[in-house]
Amino acid sequence: MSSSPASPLHLAVALDGTGWHPASWREPVARPRELFTAGYWADLVAEAERGLIDFVTIEDGLGLQSSDYGEPDGRTDQVRGRLDAVLIASRIAPLSHHIGLVPTVIATHTEPFHISKAIATLDYVSTGRAGLRVQISARPYEADHFGRRTFPPIDLAELRSPAGQERLTEHFDEAADYIEVVRRLWDSWEDDAEIRDAATGRFIDRDKLHYIDFEGRHFSVKGPSITPRPPQGQPLVTALGHQTVPYRLIARQADVGYVTPRDGADARAIVAEIRAEQEAAGRAGDTLHVFGDLVVFLDDDPAAATARKERLDALDGGAYTSDARIFTGTAAELADLLEEFAAAGLTGFRLRPAVLGHDLPRITADLVPELQRRGRFRTAYEAGTLRGLLGLARPANRYAAA
Numbered sequence: 281m282s283s284s285p286a287s288p289l290h291l292a293v294a295l296d297g298t299g300w301h302p303a304s305w306r307e308p309v310a311r312p313r314e315l316f317t318a319g320y321w322a323d324l325v326a327e328a329e330r331g332l333i334d335f336v337t338i339e340d341g342l343g344l345q346s347s348d349y350g351e352p353d354g355r356t357d358q359v360r361g362r363l364d365a366v367l368i369a370s371r372i373a374p375l376s377h378h379i380g381l382v383p384t385v386i387a388t389h390t391e392p393f394h395i396s397k398a399i400a401t402l403d404y405v406s407t408g409r410a411g412l413r414v415q416i417s418a419r420p421y422e423a424d425h426f427g428r429r430t431f432p433p434i435d436l437a438e439l440r441s442p443a444g445q446e447r448l449t450e451h452f453d454e455a456a457d458y459i460e461v462v463r464r465l466w467d468s469w470e471d472d473a474e475i476r477d478a479a480t481g482r483f484i485d486r487d488k489l490h491y492i493d494f495e496g497r498h499f500s501v502k503g504p505s506i507t508p509r510p511p512q513g514q515p516l517v518t519a520l521g522h523q524t525v526p527y528r529l530i531a532r533q534a535d536v537g538y539v540t541p542r543d544g545a546d547a548r549a550i551v552a553e554i555r556a557e558q559e560a561a562g563r564a565g566d567t568l569h570v571f572g573d574l575v576v577f578l579d580d581d582p583a584a585a586t587a588r589k590e591r592l593d594a595l596d597g598g599a600y601t602s603d604a605r606i607f608t609g610t611a612a613e614l615a616d617l618l619e620e621f622a623a624a625g626l627t628g629f630r631l632r633p634a635v636l637g638h639d640l641p642r643i644t645a646d647l648v649p650e651l652q653r654r655g656r657f658r659t660a661y662e663a664g665t666l667r668g669l670l671g672l673a674r675p676a677n678r679y680a681a682a
Contacts, residue, residue, distance in 0.1 A: 290628030309637030331644025335380025340365035373406035380666030382411035392461035403510035408665035411516025468504035531557030551625035578642035611646035
C-alpha cells in the first residue's frame with residue numbers, strides 16, 4: 281500500500297477554537313474559558329511543535345461562525361467569536377522555534393497591501409516560518425460589515441449552478457489577483473536594498489525599491505511595500521479547494537493546496553486535475569504540494585473513537601458532517617489511510633483534530649511515532665524556514681536585475 285519508502289510525508293494541523301467538532305468545547309479537556317488567551321494558542325502550537333509538525337493553520341473569518349453556509353444560524357450552544365489569526369500567529373512566533381505559522385486571511389474584504397505587510401512582519405518575527413491561507417467570502421452578512429459591496433444571498437446548492445459557478449469564478453479570480461499583488465509587494469524591495477551604513481549616512485538604496493504598478497480588474501496598487509523583503513523571500517501561500525474553480529487558484533498561485541478526497545481514487549482524480557491546471561498556468565516546474573484534509577478522532581481502539589464522536593453528536597443535537605472525510609480510529613489505521621492517499625499522489629495532510637485537547641496530543645504522541653516507524657515522517661526538524669521544511673527553494677526576486 282505504501283509508495284516509495286524514501287518519500288516522507290508532510291503534516292499540518294488545523295487549529296480552530298476548541299476543535300472541529302462543534303460540541304468539542306463541552307469536553308473536560310477543552311479549556312473553553314481560555315480560548316481568548318494567548319497562552320491557550322501558545323500551548324497548542326507547542327504541542328504541534330513537539331510532534332515535529334510542518335506547520336499549523338489558524339482559522340479565521342469575517343462573520344460569526346455558523347452551521348449554515350449562507351447566513352448566521354443564531355445558535356448559542358456552539359463556540360462563537362474568535363481572535364484575529366494573523367495577530368495570534370505573531371504572538372506565538374517568538375514562543376516557537378521550528379514550526380510554520382499559517383493564519384487564514386479573507387481576500388474578499390481586505391486589502392492586499394495590508395496583508396502583504398502583516399505576513400512579511402510575521403515572517404520577520406518568526407525568522408522565516410510564515411505563510412498565509414487565502415480564503416474568499418461570498419456571504420452577504422459578511423459584506424455588510426464593510427459597506428463597500430453587496431452580495432446577493434447564496435447557498436451551497438446555488439453555488440453548484442452555472443450562475444453560482446460564474447459568481448465563484450469572479451471571487452476566485454479576484455483572489456488570484458490579490459495573491460499576485462501580495463507576492464509582488466514582497467518582491468518590491470530587493471534583498472540588499474538596506475545598506476544601513478552609519479558612516480556614509482545611507483540606510484537604503486532607493487534604486488532597489490520597485491514600484492509594482494499592478495493594474496487589474498480588482499486592484500490598482502503602485503507599491504513598493506513599506507516592509508523589506510521577508511526572510512523567506514516569499515512566505516508560503518496556501519488555499520483550500522473543493523472543485524475546479526478553487527483548484528485553478530491553487531494551481532496558479534499557491535505553494536500548498538488543501539483538498540478533501542473521500543478515498544484513494546478521488547485523491548488521484550483531484551491531484552490529476554490540479555497538476556493539469558498547474559501545467560496550464562505555466563507552473564509545471566514549480567513545487568506545488570497537495571495536502572489532503574481529514575477530521576480526526578483518534579483513540580486506542582476504533583470503537584472508542586466512534587463512541588466519542590457519537591457522544592459529541594448527541595450533545596450537539598445531530599450527526600457532525602464536514603467538507604472533509606471524517607476519520608475515527610487508531611493512529612495505526614490513520615497511518616494506513618495516509619499511506620493509501622500518498623500512493624494516490626498527495627504529498628501531505630492537514631489534520632483537523634475533532635477535539636484539540638484530546639486529538640492533537642494523539643497526533644503528536646501516537647500518529648507521528650507510527651509514521652516514523654514506517655520511515656514516512658521526520659525525526660527532527662531539518663530546516664530553519666517553512667519553505668525549507670517543505671523543500672521549496674527561496675525564490676529569486678522578480679525585480680532584481682539578473
